[in-house]
Amino acid sequence: MNVTYFSLNFPELTQTFVYNEMRGLKNLAVDIDVVALRRPASNVSSLPEQYGFSDRIRYVQADKRRLSRIAALVRGAIRLLARADFRTLWRLATMRDSDIRLPISQKLRLAASLQPGSSPSNVIHCHFGPAGRVVAHLKKLGLIKVPMTTVFHGYDITQYTDGRPDIYRELFEQADLLLPISDLWRRRLIDLGAPAEKITTIRLGVDCDAFDYRLRTIPAGQRTRFITIGRMTEKKGHRFTIQAFSQLVSRRPDLDLSLDIVGNGPLFDEMRSLAEASGHSDRIQFHGGLPHQEIKRLLDEAHIFVLPSVTAADGDMEGIPVSIMEAMAMGLPVVSTRHSGIPELVVDGNSGRLVDEKDVPALSSAMEELASSPDLVGTMGSQGRMIIEQGYNERSQARSLKQSLQQLQTKGI
Incomplete structure (x- = not known):
């Protein structure tokens, strides 16, 4: 079986879950290729190279040279004329692509890369709705004639759809399988107009x-x-983590506590200033962005994982954070929020504690409950590991995904 991954930007540093999924399918004897529009200018992941995919990536960037664009148009037109595909020629000339805005020459080259004439892909697999929209447009034009799927994660069906309820109409029509990572996102897709019979929840997994x-x-x-x-x-709610931790330190001077914060991003300086203003910056250490091995070392040394995710002002939301899965896999109890698909992963009172978004006193109390109950830390941590092994295991999730993709062929799509 061959699966071609399509991405707008590849390989982005924050999309470890995509590369782990690719590795999982590869281990099941699936042949993997990658087609992308561009390579990120910064924050590039090294995992595809480590996993052996570096020679399977093809970039189809917009060509700024006029003669090259004309040559691509001529080659594409000749291919379509050779198979008497006048309908696709007409659609290319007349169909608008709303805000996708790819030049016709790039569409032709992209379609040729996604579905080479000598070895057609069995499935084109997209992560995130915007990538799926591009492939759906090519399929509606008639340039692609193989099954396509799209995985939905978070921002792509929250912030991205805000004020644009019909943004996925073409994708919902053309996709053969829609794969939300949580049951909450499944319901969201249906609300947006996706056919329920095309939707299958496939959860992310960790090794x-x-x-x-x-x-x-x-x-x-x-x-x-x-x-x-x-x-x-x-x-990610870092502000509330810092505030809740500071309240806990002030309230319980008898407890010896510390907080490690890992991550980079636009709010880094603001969060550092917030920690300094709290009066407890000596207990809080900012590590910035770290390699995965260093993150695992810190997780191994920690006792309790905290991630009070919230809905951002622009509507952006989490899916189910992989960082929580990894922490649970290592035996850490989790303190988080009733946000997005997190309650589908963290069972309140069993593998951790959940509080309402932005409720700092409740968050601080949940952190205190665990910090003052060593036995509860061990019990909840072991329950979390069991949840990951049973429902979020990379190997079993890869098998489920492969089975879903194979069913597209069985149905004769």
Whole structure:
């Protein structure tokens, strides 16, 4: 089986879950290719190279040279004329692509890369709705005639759709399978007009073998270490983590506590200033962005994971944060919020504690409950590991995805 991943930008540093999924399918004997419009100017991930995909990536950037664009148009027209595909020629000349805005020459080259004539892809697989829209447009034009799928994560069906309820009409028509990562996003897709029969929830997974589980204990006299991981953006709730931690330190001077904050982003300086103003900056350490191995080391040394995600002012929301999955895989109990798909992962009172968004006193109390209950930390951490093994295991999720993709062929799509 061959799967071609299509991406607008590849390989972005923050999309580890995409590369792990590719690796999971590869381990199941699926042949993987990648087609992308561009390479990120910064924050480039090295994982595709580590996983052996670096020679399977093709970039189809817009050509600024006029003669090259004309040559691409001529080659594309000749291919269509050779198979008497006058309908596609007419659509190319007359169909607008709303705000996708790809030159016709680039559309032709992109279609040729996604579906080479000598070896057509079995499935074109997109992560995030905007990427899916591009492929759906090519399919509606008639340039692509193979099954296509799209995975929906978070911003692509919240912030991205705000004020544009029909933005995915073409995608919903042309996609053969829509893959939200949570049941909440499944319902959101239906609300946006997606056909329910095209939707299958496929959860992200983590490699359980790569995250060593350890029963968390807090021996008497040992410092209790909280950790939070995520880009310094509004939806990650770093502001509320710092405020809740500061309240806890002030309220319980008898507890020896610290907070590690991992991540870079636009709010980094603001969050550092907030920590300094709290009066407890000596207990809070900012690490910035770190390699994955360093993050795993910090997780191994920590006792409690905190991520109070919120809906940002622009409507941006989480899906189900992979950082929570990784923390649970290593045996950390989680303090988080009733936000997006997080309650589908973290069971309140079982594998962690959930509070309402932006409720700093409740967040601080939940952190205190765990910090003052060593036995609860171990029990919740072990429950979290079990949840990951059973429902968010990269291997089992890859098998489910492969099965869903194969069903498209079985149905004769």
